Amino acid sequence: MKGTVGRLARIVAAYSIKMVLLLLAVSAVAFVLVTASPVDPVQQYVLHMGTAVSSEQREEIEDYWGVDEPPAERYLHWLSRVLHGDLGESSLYRRPVADIIGERFLNSLALMAAAWTLSSLLGFGLGCLMGRYRGRWPDRLLKSLCYILSSVPAFWLGLVLLLVFSVWLGWFPIGFSSPIGALRGEVTLGQRLYHLALPALTLSALSFSNIALHTRQKLIEVLESDYVLFARARGEGEWAILRRHGLRGVLFPALSLAFASFSELFGGSVLAETVFSYPGLGSAVAEAGLGGDVPLLLGITLFSALFVCVGNLIANLLYGVVDPKIREVQE
């Protein structure tokens, strides 16, 4: 047990160094891209504030972006401000970017967690079902469904769900995270979940087919192995074999795949949140880019990279715990 903890600590340490380097690189690339764009952050800020910008405010914002400095120093200057927790002030919302990210991340987290849980459970369940009935009609039917779903763009699926369930059937609201006009303190949990249902369904449809197909493949490998043949010869039933031998070999690969898919989850949430006007990080980043809100765009980009890295770290840890081959290599 002690060996396991030590090994996990080593994985975390090694990956953390890599993660910090990657995040620094992401920040540099993002800063270069934003600097290269025709949109000037100072101009945008002044434009959005109208005539109400005092010369001190202007100086402050020019100081933040290091306007008169050479490019490399500008980046370092900006980076040191970011590392001190100052992500700048959003020109669209006129509030500190860190506050906006904190608030919207909670909304996004609820959405992504719901979608992630749903797609993991659904993907794993259907994958097991397909593997169990490999080559028979449930397998073929579900496999075609998975292939078709992976060709459907997330935003169009969202549109179709919106059309069917909100417009035609009227079961679900058209969008947003709470009833229009309701005060923030008065929104109940039930209302939140009700508004979350369709976006979460849209987002989970994006990734469950991947997990299902992967689980199916793994399960088929397990079921064709010699030890399963032996179990069958001993007279174990098909379901007992699945429970005793199949699930163990399949559960953790599926789980790490699910953690490794945080990147697609975040990318999909940009589209799903835009379709449903859901106030999360994804719709904020799309708005920030369109409205020329440079600090918000940069802030969310960094945050999304952090999010993906954390997912990958968990996936690596799971592999380290479970896979005996990797365990031996690392010891």
Next chain:
Amino acid sequence: MRRRNGNRRTELVLLAAVCAAVLAVAYGLGIFLPAEALEGNFLQAGQPPSLEHFFGTDSLGRDLFWRTLKGLSVSMAVGIAASLVSAGVAVLAGLAAASGSKIADAAVGWLTDLVMSVPHTVLVLLISFALGRGLLGLLAGIAATHWCSLARLVRGEVLKLRACHYVALSRRLGKSGGWILIHHLLPHLLPQLLVGMVLTFPHAILHEASISFLGYGLPPEQPAIGIILSESLRYLSAGMWWPALLPGAALVLLVLLADKLGSCLERLLDPASAQE
């Protein structure tokens, strides 16, 4: 068992040919579409699908079928360009990684990790923002995010081939690296690359549509699938279902066809399954 006329190989070739033909016809129709077909007529605004207008008309009276077709051909052009560029990048990156230099390999691996550590959609938005939106930003963004998996494939393949005896023998006989590349490596890599490129194509199309939907990419007056769908969102609550449903379904059909073409080619060209 179903009786078969012809073997599986012939079937696959036919299927691939049909997919390719349908895609080519859709592309050709979109390219050579006369400009009048796209013009709006306010007298016929907001009509549901009929024999005259297969997909109905939008709120400005433009025929949605022709608009969708034009949009699909634009998407296909973007998709082809993006998958060509990303295949080129992937080959360079893959070859550099497998060239034997440890530094190059580590650098390419790290670059791949870097691209993978930002969600694709966010990265494409950022690149498109940097280039002032528009077609160029869209192309650059999609090409920059789609080379990773293909580069990994090329790298793995080259590493595998370099370990083969006949390549080692060739080197011992004094053949240069370039000669080995052309005579031993490329004949193996080209089919794989072709398949990889065809399979990248549907992904690129989906990304193009998503980015246009978000309002980046093509300008709003351009007939692109993403733009048609984002306009349809505004009229959805008024009960106009056809601008949302039909163009999107056409896009899905296109992606499925391209995907099918790719998997047919894969089974035909991959030596492991070609003789089945």
